[in-house]
Amino acid sequence: MEEIKNKIEAILYCIPEGVSTRRLASLLGIGSPGYIKKALEDLQGEYSESNRGFQIVNEDAIWKFVVKQEYLELVKEAAKPELPNSVIETLAYIAKEGKIKQSELIKKRTNKAYDHIKELKDVGFVEIKRKGRTNVLSLTKKFYDYFQLQEGEKLNLE
């Protein structure tokens, strides 16, 4: 088990975007994703106990190393955010409104926002619901969890 954990650790270190248990199983040539999951959970526990600056998380079935929330400001300059600035701006705009018609957002953020919406939907921050002739965009639970905001809380400049 220790050897497997070391290998998993090495792989996670080298793939910042994270990896699924299935893929880990395939990379390690192990037939049982359940065994991999157990090793990952052990590793996660070890990192958590040893009180380090980063941890192993499982986000939407993808395991990865992330910097702990309290050190994010510290590494701001060292690492790039996982979303491009323009996409964060569009997300911030949606977060300010809480819920917004896609057409209204496009008017404010130009046509480029279509791509931003797609990216935000793909990462699971925004959900799209059809309403009449337009789509209505709203924030998901993942968004509120990620930014540690109360569900339904709107972003403001204060």
Added chain:
Amino acid sequence: MEDRVYELIFNEEDPSWESLIYQLVRDGKIDPWDIDVSLLAQEYLKMMSNLKNFNFRMSGKVILAAAILLKLKSKGLGLQEFVEMTEAPEEEVFQIAFPEVMPGMDEAMAGLNEEAKEGVDIKIPRSRKRKVTLTELTDALKRAMEVEERREERRKEDLRILAEKKKKIGNRRKKIDIFKKIKEVYNRIVIFVKDKKTNTAEFVDILPSQEKRDVIWTFVPLLHLANSGKINLDQKEAFGPIFVSIKNGRNKKQD
């Protein structure tokens, strides 16, 4: 192999040279690794020194070709940051040219050819990305609001300029009395036919000048006069001369 690419870029007039490069890569006829971009630049400089005049079209073509080749090579090396700076419509080509480089470290490592490994310092791990902070989200909102404000100001300024232009044009615009114009044109026809002792005038004969404005303000009244049955207009062929004749008993000036 390189010669073929240089030929495409420097000699061929075919505008589809770019897709031809992709096609050659796709068909496996050329390998982007084998093309020395610096040689391409040298060839270009040589050619430029032989030319008497600058050829900006050629400059653009060479720079674009060099960029395409560099991009294909950079992708192969996993220089993701460089690749992200550009859009990647040739994804399919890349997958064919560098099938070994797929998302995931293991395949990328396994696949990068030995030549690349020796020549380039491949950094592992690749640049690590971090979570977006709430402060960044708030800062992004500030930026987005500022952009929106600037856009709104620009829109208002554009509207103001447009309104000013309209006002200026409006002030300059002369009011034309169409009835007066009709009378003037009619009297011109009457005077012409009396002087020439004829019944028919050609359109050009009654024009005060060849200026566009005079042509229009002679033609429009003529249409009104023909419509009210005071004159006949006759044109044998499209764009041919227009003949104007006063109807019988109507060859008197109007006041």
